[in-house]
Amino acid sequence: QVQFWESGGGSVQAGGSLNVTCTISGHTYDKYCLAWLRPVLGKGREVVASIDSDGRITYADSVKGRFIISKDNAKPTLMTLQMSDLKPEDSARYRCAAAVCGYCSESVCLSVNEYNYRSEGTQVTVAS
Secondary structure, eight states: OOEEEEEEOEEEETTOOEEEEEEEESOOOSSEEEEEEEEETTTEEEEEEEEETTOOEEEOGGGTTTEEEEEOSSSSEEEEEEEOSOOGGGOEEEEEEEEEOSSOOHHHHTOGGGOOEEOOOEEEEEEO
């Protein structure tokens, strides 16, 4: 059973930085995508950043140049999202998530619907 432990998040002024981390255990798959998800007004939820089992990384356009996703190769796996130059519109409950994929294409890792394992989430609040 896939389980998540999150830490980090909190409140910060606009322009500030925060890190969120997620430890993922119980996944035994060789090919997978890991990601951070957040709700987006009018769109449901988006993939903020993803990293697959081979280390390929993708970002939502809204966070490119400001957020960095990383993971280690251990199991349990530690995934981190470094967020800088934060904006009020980045305020959200961030969930870490995992998707199993036979072939982990960019389109798969950027598809919210592929992530059937999701954490409870951690809150990030950015004050203007």
